Amino acid sequence: MEKKTAKRELSRRDFLRLAGAGASGTLLSVAGLPALAQDSPTAGEASIVMMYHSNEISDGEIEQFNNDNEGITLTRIDTDITRFFAMLAAGTAPHLLRTQAPDIPQYFARDVMLNLQPYFEASGALDFDDLAAPNDYYKVVSPTEIGQGDIYGMAKDWAPDGFMWLHTGLLEAAGIALPDPATPLSEEEVAAMALEVTQKEGDRTLVTGFNTHTGFIDRFWMQMALMDGGSLFSDDFSQANVVGNEAVVDAISWFHDMMANGSMNSPLNPSVSWFGPDYANGQLAMVYTGYWFSGQLRGMATNPEEPIIGESMEAGHYQMHPMFTWKGVRKNLCVTAAGAIVTNPSFREAGADDNDAAWAAFEWFMAGAPAHGRAASGWGLPALKSLNHLIPDDTAFDQQTLAVVNAEFEHSTDVLGFNPNLAGGEPMVPGATYLNNVEAALTGELSFDDMLQLIEDETNFAIEEGMFNI
Amino acid sequence: MASLSAIKPRWRLTRRSRRALNFYAFISPWLIGFILLTLVPVAVGVWLSFTNYDGLNVNNIKWVGTAWYQRFPRDRQAVESLKLVFIWTALNTPTWLVLSFVLAFIMSKVTRFRGFFRTMWYLPSVIPVVAVAWTWRTLLNDNYGLINQAVNTIRSGTVIHFLTEEALISLTMISVWMGLGNGIVIFLAGLQDISPELEDAAAIDGAGRLSSLRYIIIPMMTPIIFFQLVQSIVFAMQMFALPLLLSPSGGAGLSTAPQKDVFLYMIYAFQQIFQRQRFGYGVALIWILFAIIIVITIVLFWSRRYWVWTEKK
Numbered sequence: 153m154e155k156k157t158a159k160r161e162l163s164r165r166d167f168l169r170l171a172g173a174g175a176s177g178t179l180l181s182v183a184g185l186p187a188l189a190q191d192s193p194t195a196g197e198a199s200i201v202m203m204y205h206s207n208e209i210s211d212g213e214i215e216q217f218n219n220d221n222e223g224i225t226l227t228r229i230d231t232d233i234t235r236f237f238a239m240l241a242a243g244t245a246p247h248l249l250r251t252q253a254p255d256i257p258q259y260f261a262r263d264v265m266l267n268l269q270p271y272f273e274a275s276g277a278l279d280f281d282d283l284a285a286p287n288d289y290y291k292v293v294s295p296t297e298i299g300q301g302d303i304y305g306m307a308k309d310w311a312p313d314g315f316m317w318l319h320t321g322l323l324e325a326a327g328i329a330l331p332d333p334a335t336p337l338s339e340e341e342v343a344a345m346a347l348e349v350t351q352k353e354g355d356r357t358l359v360t361g362f363n364t365h366t367g368f369i370d371r372f373w374m375q376m377a378l379m380d381g382g383s384l385f386s387d388d389f390s391q392a393n394v395v396g397n398e399a400v401v402d403a404i405s406w407f408h409d410m411m412a413n414g415s416m417n418s419p420l421n422p423s424v425s426w427f428g429p430d431y432a433n434g435q436l437a438m439v440y441t442g443y444w445f446s447g448q449l450r451g452m453a454t455n456p457e458e459p460i461i462g463e464s465m466e467a468g469h470y471q472m473h474p475m476f477t478w479k480g481v482r483k484n485l486c487v488t489a490a491g492a493i494v495t496n497p498s499f500r501e502a503g504a505d506d507n508d509a510a511w512a513a514f515e516w517f518m519a520g521a522p523a524h525g526r527a528a529s530g531w532g533l534p535a536l537k538s539l540n541h542l543i544p545d546d547t548a549f550d551q552q553t554l555a556v557v558n559a560e561f562e563h564s565t566d567v568l569g570f571n572p573n574l575a576g577g578e579p580m581v582p583g584a585t586y587l588n589n590v591e592a593a594l595t596g597e598l599s600f601d602d603m604l605q606l607i608e609d610e611t612n613f614a615i616e617e618g619m620f621n622i
Numbered sequence: 623m624a625s626l627s628a629i630k631p632r633w634r635l636t637r638r639s640r641r642a643l644n645f646y647a648f649i650s651p652w653l654i655g656f657i658l659l660t661l662v663p664v665a666v667g668v669w670l671s672f673t674n675y676d677g678l679n680v681n682n683i684k685w686v687g688t689a690w691y692q693r694f695p696r697d698r699q700a701v702e703s704l705k706l707v708f709i710w711t712a713l714n715t716p717t718w719l720v721l722s723f724v725l726a727f728i729m730s731k732v733t734r735f736r737g738f739f740r741t742m743w744y745l746p747s748v749i750p751v752v753a754v755a756w757t758w759r760t761l762l763n764d765n766y767g768l769i770n771q772a773v774n775t776i777r778s779g780t781v782i783h784f785l786t787e788e789a790l791i792s793l794t795m796i797s798v799w800m801g802l803g804n805g806i807v808i809f810l811a812g813l814q815d816i817s818p819e820l821e822d823a824a825a826i827d828g829a830g831r832l833s834s835l836r837y838i839i840i841p842m843m844t845p846i847i848f849f850q851l852v853q854s855i856v857f858a859m860q861m862f863a864l865p866l867l868l869s870p871s872g873g874a875g876l877s878t879a880p881q882k883d884v885f886l887y888m889i890y891a892f893q894q895i896f897q898r899q900r901f902g903y904g905v906a907l908i909w910i911l912f913a914i915i916i917v918i919t920i921v922l923f924w925s926r927r928y929w930v931w932t933e934k935k
Contacts, residue, residue: 234896237677262678354779357765419881420786422870424763435766499680575676575899584897588699588879614898621679 198509200226202248202517203236204492208308213522217513224509240264245499247510248517251305253289253489253568254371254576257389260304261295261572261622266494269302271511277519278306282536285565286310286486290493295572295622296389305493306518309532311443312484312564313368314375314475315556316342321469322349322359322437333556336474336482339406342438346415349437361415363427364440369407370583371487372440374568376403379481384582389571390619392582392611394604401604402479404586412594419591428452432461434469442488446472446553447531450544465549472553474560484563491535492517533557573618574611585610671906676899690906700907703887707911710790710886711858718798718854719847722805727835729806730813740810744803751800755867758796759785785868789881793865800864801857805850812846813839844930852922859915862888887911 202209209228217226229235231250239245251259259265272278286307293301316337320330326349331337337345346361364372374384382399385392394400411418423430428445430436432452439445452458453465464470475484494510497503517523519536527534527542530550534540543557544550574580579587585607592598598606635643646653671691674684694700729739746754761768762784773780784792816839824834840847866889869880880889887907895904 233677240678241680258678263681264678353774355764355781355783356770356774356779417870419870419879421764422785424760424766575897577897577899579897581898584879584893588885588893591879591882614900617674617900618676620684621674621676621682 198224198506200224200248200506200509200513201246202226202228202492202513203231203246204228204248204250205231208250208526209517209522213525216521217516221512221516224512226513240499243499244501245495247494247500247506248492248514249495251491251493252576253286253487254570254574254580256289256292256304256493256576257295257298257570257572258574258576258618259493260292263496264493264499265304266496266507266510267302268304268306268494268511268514271515272303275515275519277515278536282538284310284533284535284537285561286489286567287491287535288567289486289489290491296387296569298569299567305491306514307486307489307491307535308518308523309526309535310486310489311533311557312475312560313442313487314372314440314484315443315445315560316473316476317431317439317441317445318471318473319431319434319437319464319469320471321464321467322434326351326359326437330471331473333471333473333552334559337476338480339476339478342476343406343410343415346410346438347413350415352414357414357421358435360417360421360423360430360436362410362438362440363417363423363430363436364407365427365578366587367578367583368487369586370580371568372407373400373403373582374570375483375485375487376406376478378485378566378568379478379483383569385569385571389569389573390615392571392608392615394582394608394611395601404604404607405600408590408593408600411590418594420594432458432464432470434460434464440475442486443472443533443553443557444531446549447529450530450549468548468552470549472556474556474563482563483566484560485566485568486564487568571615571618573615573622575614575618581614582607582611667905668909670901671903671909673902675901677901678899686902690903691910693903694907694910699885700887700890703885703890704911704914706883706885707859707861707887710793710861710884711855713790713794714797714858714861715851715854717794718801718805719850721798722802722850723809723843723847725802726806726809726813727839729810740806743806746800747803749800751863752867754796754800755864758792759868762792786881787883789865789868790883793861793868793884796868797858797861797864801854808850809843809846812843816842841931845932848922848926848930852919855918855922856915859911859918860888861886862892865889866892 206228211228214226214228218224229246236246236249245264256265272280280303284307287303287310288299289307290305291301291303292298318331323330323345328345328348331341342362348361349359350357350361351359370384377384377397377399380399380402382397384394384397384400394404407416410416411420414421417423417427417430417436423436427436427439427441428448429452431439432449449461449465449470453462455461474482492514494507494514497505497507500506523534523536523539524542526532527539528544530544533543543554545554570576571580577584586603589598589603589606593600593603672685672687674682674686725743729736729743732739760766762770764770764781764783764786767784769784770781773782782788820838820842821834824838829837865880865884865886868884879885879893888911891904891907891911893904894900894907898904
């Protein structure tokens with residue numbers, strides 16, 4: 153993609169920068185504070201800022217990096233997309249930014265990322281052959297062609313995001329024969345089991361059959377449409393096709409029908425908190441989510457304040473199964489690929505020439521001690537295949553989940569085509585429109601067809617807007 | 623050699639100008655803060671509402687004129703959420719005002735343990751809204767909530783859908799519960815300011831307690847009621863965090879929407895900005911609400927002459 157050249161005239165961005173600089177300067181002088189020079193790196197030193205969650209990189213790890221890399225000072229700031237936008241506008245973007253797969257086409261279209269291809273090629277720690285499949289989300293040819301081309305970032309870890317977590321205790325109590333974890337259920341079997349295991353007492357729901365992270369609902373639709381040979385978007389991503397698009401409508405209906413018959417949590421039958429504790433406490437029989445959930449359950453099971461969860465773990469009630477087949481097709485894609493990019497220096501202070509230092513921090517985060525720690529934590533699968541041996545396999549639970557994961561790898565090789573014209577949040581516009589209207593659709597105030605039309609209209613409006621904005 | 627008077631500048635500050643200059647010099651820390659932290663952001667906010675800014679397009683910000691303002695009446699969800707704001711305000715404000723006043727009146731007559739009761743009523747006001755929301759979510763949950771468990775013991779299988787079908791009532795109940803302390807304290811201060819001699823005089827003239835309340839206390843409290851009314855309406859129309867936190871996901875990560883009965887306007891504006899990166903439209907929605915609040919406030923101030931007691935009368 154052709155690089156955008158900086159405008160020579162006073163752009164609105166320059167205006168914002170000047171306003172920001174003026175405001176900061178005045179404030180500092182008024183407050184009588186010394187200039188921030190003491191925080192600035194001295195000549196030959198690079199100060200690298202990483203915008204990342206605090207639970208994904210520790211202060212100790214950062215301190216170690218700073219001790220091991222003379223001349224580079226790495227600091228972490230909390231992930232905050234609003235702050236990132238403000239920093240971008242002010243030309244003070246962080247060097248390393250936490251991203252997810254849906255962000256990449258959008259960021260590429262707006263030239264936010266630094267091309268890391270030359271760095272990867274020269275790297276001794278990161279090897280293309282060692283990259284797990286979901287790193288393809290960070291390979292870009294154009295905003296509409298993801299999965300190949302130069303590499304702009306990397307997943308920090310990953311997992312197929314659609315495992316079926318079955319609460320064997322609840323299924324047994326409902327008299328349902330436990331399925332074999334080596335064989336995926338079909339979508340009909342999942343829906344039937346969800347309904348069968350749901351327990352009601354009058355208007356109360358004692359056990360809910362199924363739930364998932366609704367923030368990813370549109371990503372799941374996209375995956376199911378792909379498995380059905382269809383797509384939510386047109387090939388050039390200029391259009392969302394929902395109404396009359398069987399592959400998409402069937403995916404939406406599958407979740408919607410479970411909400412309608414009460415076997416899935418919905419706005420009419422909300423969870424007390426979220427699916428994690430509901431499942432762990434035996435109030436929810438099936439969860440459709442990723443391998444990361446194993447880390448969540450391990451953590452909950454060792455909490456002395458939650459002895460029931462520890463006992464359930466001991467009893468083997470938490471069992472991970474492959475993703476259900478959809479219309480006979482087996483896939484289980486990673487739809488998040490949370491990772492990092494290095495920002496384009498034109499968005500950093502005066503086009504800061506510290507890419508090498510930023511790369512050093514990136515390489516260390518992706519292949520060094522933090523990557524080893526993440527692999528061994530069980531919260532995700534390593535983004536480097538060479539670290540797979542670190543995946544936990546000590547307990548019966550670890551071994552059960554690992555066996556299922558290993559069998560699922562070959563079904564996790566595709567990438568989803570996210571739309572470069574849409575914001576890549578949780579959910580994106582199609583999912584958000586659904587969630588805003590699902591209650592009305594469930595109570596009959598809005599027909600299902602009208603809701604589909606709304607999803608299509610809203611998404612297309614947002615796409616049109618996104619194309620105008622790029 | 624020229625005399626000193628000859629090289630003195632011709633212009634001299636008048637005493638009045640000097641005083642003005644001193645005044646502004648003294649308030650300059652506040653003034654600069656006000657300009658930088660209030661006026662500039664407000665101006666940027668106005669400007670944003672006329673642009674296509676989406677957080678990432680810093681190199682391609684375009685002026686879109688009044689497009690976002692024109693979109694509002696055609697945006698079904700925005701209009702619906704604004705209607706809901708009026709319904710919610712009409713429910714919350716009178717409930718809060720009446721309850722606060724009644725409880726303050728009762729407490730003004732109680733001499734023993736007044737401090738204790740005042741503290742107890744005020745306590746919910748100091749609890750962070752997140753803690754309040756999660757506590758009530760847990761208490762009111764359909765299936766496992768304490769209140770529905772109690773209802774279930776009385777009649778098995780019965781559920782009161784506090785957080786779904788009755789979400790608006792529940793929101794009002796929780797919000798009033800949280801705000802009562804503030805309301806009571808201000809009403810109580812006003813009530814204690816009314817001279818007991820007035821009530822004594824009325825009693826001597828044969829007025830009962832109700833007559834005294836109706837003809838003396840309430841009229842004398844109207845300036846306080848007016849203040850509380852304006853505050854309450856402004857607060858209610860901007861309600862945001864509580865319904866979001868009571869939503870099925872507890873407001874986490876915007877991964878769901880609130881129940882449709884409490885899908886208030888500010889939540890919709892918030893979604894537009896932070897979920898859809900539609901800064902221009904989101905900010906335009908907020909300016910529209912601002913204009914509505916200003917109009918309501920002007921009407922209230924205008925109506926003051928008809929019902930608010932002042933000493934000049």
